[in-house]
Amino acid sequence: MECVAxxxxxxxxxxxxxxxxxxxxxxxxxxxxxxxxxxxxxxxAISAFTGDLSRPRGRMRPVAVGLAVPGLVTPTHAVFSAAxxxxxxxxxxxxxVDLPVALGHDVRAAGEAELVYGAGGGRDVLFLPIGTGxxxxxxxxxxxxxxxxxxxxxxxxxxxxxxxxxxGCGQRGCLAxxxxxxxxxxxxxxxxxxxxxxxxxxxxxxAAAVWREAVEALALALATYTLLLDPAEIVIGGGLSxxxxxxxxxxxxxxxxxxxxxxxxxxxxxxxxxxAGLLGAALLGxxxxxxxGLRRREGARRGCP
Amino acid sequence: MECVAxxxxxxxxxxxxxxxxxxxxxxxxxxxxxxxxxxxxxxxAISAFTGDLSRPRGRMRPVAVGLAVPGLVTPTHAVFSAAxxxxxxxxxxxxxVDLPVALGHDVRAAGEAELVYGAGGGRDVLFLPIGTGxxxxxxxxxxxxxxxxxxxxxxxxxxxxxxxxxxGCGQRGCLAxxxxxxxxxxxxxxxxxxxxxxxxxxxxxxAAAVWREAVEALALALATYTLLLDPAEIVIGGGLSxxxxxxxxxxxxxxxxxxxxxxxxxxxxxxxxxxAGLLGAALLGxxxxxxxGLRRREGARRGCP
Numbered sequence: 001m002e003c004v005a006x007x008x009x010x011x012x013x014x015x016x017x018x019x020x021x022x023x024x025x026x027x028x029x030x031x032x033x034x035x036x037x038x039x040x041x042x043x044x045a046i047s048a049f050t051g052d053l054s055r056p057r058g059r060m061r062p063v064a065v066g067l068a069v070p071g072l073v074t075p076t077h078a079v080f081s082a083a084x085x086x087x088x089x090x091x092x093x094x095x096x097v098d099l100p101v102a103l104g105h106d107v108r109a110a111g112e113a114e115l116v117y118g119a120g121g122g123r124d125v126l127f128l129p130i131g132t133g134x135x136x137x138x139x140x141x142x143x144x145x146x147x148x149x150x151x152x153x154x155x156x157x158x159x160x161x162x163x164x165x166x167x168g169c170g171q172r173g174c175l176a177x178x179x180x181x182x183x184x185x186x187x188x189x190x191x192x193x194x195x196x197x198x199x200x201x202x203x204x205x206x207a208a209a210v211w212r213e214a215v216e217a218l219a220l221a222l223a224t225y226t227l228l229l230d231p232a233e234i235v236i237g238g239g240l241s242x243x244x245x246x247x248x249x250x251x252x253x254x255x256x257x258x259x260x261x262x263x264x265x266x267x268x269x270x271x272x273x274x275x276a277g278l279l280g281a282a283l284l285g286x287x288x289x290x291x292x293g294l295r296r297r298e299g300a301r302r303g304c305p
Numbered sequence: 306m307e308c309v310a311x312x313x314x315x316x317x318x319x320x321x322x323x324x325x326x327x328x329x330x331x332x333x334x335x336x337x338x339x340x341x342x343x344x345x346x347x348x349x350a351i352s353a354f355t356g357d358l359s360r361p362r363g364r365m366r367p368v369a370v371g372l373a374v375p376g377l378v379t380p381t382h383a384v385f386s387a388a389x390x391x392x393x394x395x396x397x398x399x400x401x402v403d404l405p406v407a408l409g410h411d412v413r414a415a416g417e418a419e420l421v422y423g424a425g426g427g428r429d430v431l432f433l434p435i436g437t438g439x440x441x442x443x444x445x446x447x448x449x450x451x452x453x454x455x456x457x458x459x460x461x462x463x464x465x466x467x468x469x470x471x472x473g474c475g476q477r478g479c480l481a482x483x484x485x486x487x488x489x490x491x492x493x494x495x496x497x498x499x500x501x502x503x504x505x506x507x508x509x510x511x512a513a514a515v516w517r518e519a520v521e522a523l524a525l526a527l528a529t530y531t532l533l534l535d536p537a538e539i540v541i542g543g544g545l546s547x548x549x550x551x552x553x554x555x556x557x558x559x560x561x562x563x564x565x566x567x568x569x570x571x572x573x574x575x576x577x578x579x580x581a582g583l584l585g586a587a588l589l590g591x592x593x594x595x596x597x598g599l600r601r602r603e604g605a606r607r608g609c610p
Contacts, residue, residue, distance in 0.1 A: 003340060060584055076490075081568065108592065122453055124452055124453040136533075140450060140533070145445060145534070146535070147429060147534055147535025148427055148429040148535050148536055148537035148570070149535055149537075150535070150537040151535040151567055152533065152534050153533065154532040154533065154535075154567075155531050155532065155533055157566075158529040158532050158533060159525055159528060159529065159563065160467070161467065162465070162466065162521075162525055169565055169566050170565030170566055171563065171564070171565040171566075216467075220464055220467055223463070223464055224463040224464065224529060225533065227448070227459040227460065227462050227463050228441075228443065228457065228458065228459065228530065228534075229443070229452055229453070229457050229533075230452025230454055230455070230457040230459075231452065231453055232453035232454075232457040241367065258464065258476065259476070260475030260476040261387065261474050261475055261476075262456055262459075265453070265491070267523065284339075
């Protein structure tokens with residue numbers, strides 16, 4: 001059975017798998033991302049993972065590799081990643097296998113998967129995965145939009161509270177400093193945002209205040225996005241979307257209150273959840289098959305979709 | 306000589322003219338917008354103006370009418386305008402003349418004119434006219450982007466200072482409440498932003514503080530736009546752009562300081578200045594000729610470009 005080997009490279013975990021054309025995940029495997037060991041070790045770990053996934057497994061025969069990574073990404077290079085310390089890593093460095101390989105941006109690929117497999121409600125959508133950090137896939141006219149230089153979608157670092165909390169990016173008052181799962185946990189001294197939610201449900205006032213500030217920061221960012229780009233729908237994904245209505249209901253209410261002269265777009269949780277990234281990587285792989293993607297041996301000449 | 310009759314309908318002034326295909330303004334005339342007299346009077350004034358402009362004048366023969374208006378606009382209707390109290394006004398209401406008539410959004414049309422006549426530096430541009438209010442033309446992949454429902458570009462009402470100054474739109478902390486020429490003048494009790502600039506140059510501290518807050522609000526809004534949409538260039542137009550380096554230099558400096566991990570896009574003044582709207586209306590008119598735009602007698606069936 002034809003499938004693609006897909007890997008979604010996150011800051012702490014690499015989610016790999018074999019995925020059929022209809023989005024069925026035939027095999028799934030997670031490995032830790034050895035980020036602390038440096039840029040080269042992460043590349044080596046990805047290469048080993050693609051090698052293992054690309055071997056036939058029972059009746060499953062991978063016909064391409066799809067690789068979704070963070071940062072500034074072109075079809076031929078991982079141009080820059082602050083998280084991994086990458087600069088201009090060619091796609092050929094990520095794998096040794098002799099299959100078409102398609103490289104893409106993790107959040108934009110996940111946004112594409114939401115459109116294709118998540119039954120999105122429109123062609124103009126913000127897809128917002130919230131995990132350790134926050135990035136967005138800006139989907140306009142049915143396609144993820146990258147901007148003039150490939151840097152679009154950095155909604156996690158827009159200044160929702162000018163001169164507010166410091167952010168790891170070097171700026172102050174960023175959305176991610178209030179509303180990422182990582183920030184929510186860290187502000188409460190808890191290992192995860194889930195722990196904060198549990199404390200809040202037990203009546204903890206400090207946890208409730210941190211959650212409220214996260215909701216307010218999200219409402220401000222989504223109001224800004226709505227006024228600028230008039231989306232049909234906003235889809236929240238990533239780990240924090242598991243909070244469900246504890247997150248979505250107050251965000252919807254505060255967003256509507258922030259918008260005085262226009263209605264708010266629908267805000268809903270991703271139907272794909274944390275699998276959006278893996279399915280996005282798989283779509284990259286299938287796109288590589290369709291368009292005759294780059295094979296390792298050919299070097300970085302031919303473009304991938 | 307073939308030309309189009311173009312009218313850019315602003316909140317206080319209607320700028321009309323006859324414009325050749327190459328953007329040459331052959332004849333220009335301004336009339337006050339009778340906004341205080343109500344929705345119907347504004348429509349009647351526009352109709353009278355189009356009628357007068359559409360008559361042959363010397364060797365100039367108008368072959369179409371281009372009409373740029375604010376609010377939510379489709380090719381067939383001015384769907385909504387808070388400024389004029391319009392709801393679903395059909396294009397046929399705006400003119401009696403038997404020429405193709407093309408209706409469009411004022412700021413998006415002006416953005417198109419900047420692209421065509423202003424020698425913009427890229428296909429991904431924010432065009433930001435700052436006058437009595439602030440709206441933006443979001444130009445992506447070379448075309449003005451309207452969003453899911455035609456409401457995109459409301460950058461004047463993004464919350465740059467959460468819970469800050471009240472804005473006429475009903476929200477608080479909007480960009481326009483700090484940085485529109487109207488707000489700058491009103492906050493200093495002056496008739497225009499030009500007067501505020503003059504007071505600041507004479508050493509007036511209160512005027513300097515208002516100007517500084519306007520610059521900071523613009524830097525925040527442009528940082529947000531840059532992080533979300535990664536434009537190649539930001540073009541500031543409208544009356545406030547006449548301030549030149551007194552506005553642009555501090556905005557460029559504060560924008561660069563607000564962006565910690567990516568470079569700032571170029572920020573420059575519009576080369577078309579306050580004529581961008583009229584030239585945009587003319588482009589609408591020429592588009593109507595090319596695509597066989599709506600004629601009044603045909604009713605509102607055929608679409609205009």
